[in-house]
Amino acid sequence: MATKRPSTKTPSANPGAQAKAASGRLEAKMAGTETLARAFPFNAIKANEVGRNGALNPPQGQTQDAPSPDVSASTLSEKNLNDKTGGAAAAGENPNHAPLEAVRVDSAGRALTTNQGVAIANNQSSLKAGLRGPTLLEDFILREKITHFDHERIPERIVHARGSAAHGFFECTDAITDLTMAAPFVEVGKRTPVFVRFSTVAGERGSPDLARDVRGFAVKFYTDQGNWDLVGNNIPVFFIQDAMKFPDLVHSVKPEPHHAMPQAASAHDTFWDFASLMPEITHMLMWVMSDRAIPRSYRMMQGFGVHTFRLVNENGEAVFVKFHWNPVLGTH
Template identity: 70%
Template sequence: MKKNDNHNEKNAKEGDLELNKSNATDQFLTTNQGVKINDNNNSLKAGERGASLLEDFILREKITHFDHERIPERIVHARGSAAHGYFELYNSMEKYTKAGFLNDTNTKTPVFVRFSTVAGSRGSTDLARDVRGFSVKFYTQEGNYDLVGNNMPVFFIQDAMKFPDLIHAVKPEPHNEIPQAASAHDTFWDFISLMPESMHMIMWVMSDRAIPRSLRMMEGFGVHTFRFINDKNESHFVKFHWKPKLGMHSVLWDEAQKISGKNSDFHKQDLWEAIDSGNFPEWELGVQIIPESDEHKFDFDLLDPTKLIPEELVPVTIIGKMVLNRNPDNFFAETEQVAFHPGHVVPGIDFTNDPLLQGRLFSYTDTQLSRLGSPNFHEIPINRTIAPMHNNQRDGHMRQEIATGKVSYHPNSLGGGCPFQAKIDEGGFASFNERIDAHKIRERSDSFSDHFSQAKLFYDSQTAIEQEHIIKALSFELGKVETVAIRERMLGLLSEIDKILANKVAKELGMVVPKEAKKPINHGVGADDDHIKHEPKIVKQNIEISDALSILKNPPPISTIATRQIAFLCCDGVNAASIKNMKLALKDAGAVVKIIAPHLGTILSEEGIEISVDQSYLIAASVLFDGVFIPAGKEILKLKDIKEVKEFITDSYKHCKYIATENQGTDVLKSILNKENVNDAGLLISETIGDKNLASSFVNALTKHRFWEREAKS
């Protein structure tokens, strides 16, 4: 037997769940007190769709320990960028909610927004394939409201009990702390291969949504289903959406890896420079509103965080916009010390019994206590409410407020009864009066057991190009997995979504798709049951395609190239008129032009004009730019012999970027691409120096972001 065969056999045995189980009969899961755990998959709830119970000591111990594992860096979402701005309402939502900032169209509500990657440390790269955090703190007149979300509308797991397991699996492996900010390793895919509920989220993470071109060019979602409560105490379910005014754009995975090497702060710098230059990012806030009476009318459960509501079933209603117009004054004081919490709500917004949300309501406070070191983290300036604050909470580490008087309790008479409780009609917060009548139970509703239909809906809704990107992403990630049994389990799960998808990934891995997917671990009941109560199933969707799920099917709402970075490849002997005309057209359209040359300082044009250089070829890289222009010039042919220029053009072409050339610049392009005829529609060429038609065509082409047809033909 070959050495490699021995290695594969060993890996298969190590990753085989049945083989491992027989060797670990004395290794039961226990609490930190040694109490054996019967169900490590479900939190204790008041009924299978009921609220999680505070008495669940197993959940509290597990999450408390997890929350305090690392200090002072955030355990997740450690790497972040943030900005100040404002939110303004288009139309009053008083029919649905009594939240003041969603009723008054004349009020601009201050906001602070933090974007982040999830898995990596503070020093990791912006361009990791990862979920992006998208959290907004509204400083309303009724108190702070935190909409704590992501750039994807669903999540990996259904119950908060599994959150520590998920993050432990995706973080660097504990024996060697490798790899950083990456999911392409055994422990992550081992966990996922045993958690079919994650398959919908996996489709999102393996799609282009996981590698955005800019934080300004991605959507945001509240993930969970929340409630709107109006002044009549009527409840509606609500999902939150942020729609970027610049549209959605992404980069290719090969490009993302190279950007990480050239500028790991790519997203952070892009956001900062856009705001600093006055190109303020904007998003519109949309809501999907579902009447209480329609809670059970869908073929999925509204409380399941691994599901979304297709926009074809419930359209997104745009209700306002958010503008980010000021960078932080101090990164640590603001971006690092800001504390978001999904439990920071105002009257008119309330929770549902989503079991992932219920766990987060406990976890966030616990985490902030560890990270910021005090129950007074709300007194840090970036976290302070603009609404008056009066309560009887006193002292504690880092207390800043100086409370006067001798009364610090309620009720009291010595302080005149102050501060008083507020009646509901005085703005007092009151939880929705939801009827609860159920047994305490660790179980999930059968309505949570469909794990594949929305994963299939997402994949089927993508264009052929986007589907190919998902196939490549899965092939890359699973190609990094060393344990054969894990890859086999994943191929089985992928076949439940789409057999062609599974077979294409299997081919890249040199494997075959199993005839039958392996049974998942038991998520329905505790370990005392041998059967799987809620075996995963596929529910036929009311819709087969949702165009809203595709990036390429949703062009930007406005055609603009504002803030796009365009590289001009130059050298001594370049034609100054060629540069001038194209540069003027691009700058008038809002783009940023950078002159790239063999050295910094200045170059001399063929007309004898000195031209300032922005970057040298040693510093520049095509992956940091959105488009390329090769101007005319008697000496411009020298570029074809410069190694860095060859790489610049080759990568730009490979990554489907638009390239424009004039006169002799076209000969440079032909030479480097080894093409006699450059008739690719993504290549814009002209024999005329200073061609205004070429400039106009280039500006128009750049609004489309990429010439994806080139990839389809290659």
């Protein structure tokens, strides 16, 4: 049979007396706060801040000692004793300093710099025309700091926002030195680390992966000669021929701005209005309306570089190629 373990806490001798004492301290704190406020009827040195001398040599501010430590404390609970916080610290001491010592960093001998490593003396004051003049655009430190701040929140991709990725490797099975001298393709058996991101096109964050849509992918090769990016789609042709039409194409497939529909698809009037004005889109529509736009998985999806690429072989000759990715499991 379970028995209740006796408490190790010391019961309060007189809870009523403690409450009365706390109430008295609270009243004293309020009275002391009013006394401290009455000591500052106005800022006597404010007028001294005006003028050249006041700007170059700011006067010392007016101060007034608090009637008691309770007046300047944040709450009266700072001195209360309990099992969690332990005993109260003496007035003027902060027990939190000791734990911070383990993570403090000594900045002595380290210069304040810009993002480019240029040593500077101050990044808190803008360059102005005169003591109180307007801010100057030639202050490159200000421009860099504000520009960095403005770009801290990166918006989602306009297209290909919804995706998933995986690490892997590319293994060369046939040397193609007659086409290129790029490191991943010149030696049989050579493995090159890669990172691949697959995605839909029209969908936003949170949109479904199952929508009828083109699938895109980007492969980053970490080669001996540097990083190389190769992008493609699972359809070998494209909606438009002229890049100048791309903004109009994307605007036509995105959701309607007033009700955010449809999501991750282009089955609405705006897209078909665009398609009706672009006969060159017909070939791409035949692919998009087929099963190629609803692949079973990324492992069963063909990939195409779409563009024609110009490579340089081991003899320094230019060769035109197209990239095709064929899945081992077949196209489904």
